[in-house]
Amino acid sequence: MALLPILRYPDPRLHKVAQPVRVVDERIRALAADMLQTMRQAEGIGLAATQVDVHERVIVIDVSEKRDAPMVLVNPELLWTSDERVKGDEGCLSVPGIYDGVERAAQVRVRALDEHGQAREIAADGLLAVCIQHEMDHLMGKVFVEYLSPLKRGRIKTKLLKAERQDVQERERERA
Secondary structure: OOOOOOOOOOOHHHHOOOEOOOOOOHHHHHHHHHHHHHHHHOOOOEEEHHHHOOOEOEEEEOOOOOOOOOEEEEEEEEEEEOOOEEEEEEEEOOEEEEEEEEEEEOEEEEEEEOOOOOEEEEEEEHHHHHHHHHHHHHHOOOOHHHHOOHHHHHHHHHHHHHHHHHHHHHHHHHHO
């Protein structure tokens, strides 16, 4: 297993639409394992392949209290979303340090393949429902900040670009 670099907003690669996985094989299982390790290292609860610059429909999630119940969803497809909506603060490993309110369906039903290629259907509510919707957005090339006002998005973009410049300058100073 290996840690994968996580793309940061506003990287344009985050807006690529992921392609369906043709076959769940050892390559996909290795990708999912690497994604789970990367997600845990970054202290996240979900990660889409798009975020690690792999543009295939794979997401990993673990919203369990002890972070010991990982889920791998390959080619996830929303079958149903409730009319009831919930609004909660969301964050994202690709938008570090930023949290803001996003409205989502309170409940969802999704069909996907697991890491062994077995079809499964999941009915989810609460944090799991929100996480599934958030990660599936990534597969469609959408980052949660796109639900925010243009003003907020602009401020976030400026803040993250400034932080990236400072990181680059710091690395250059360390090398000198």
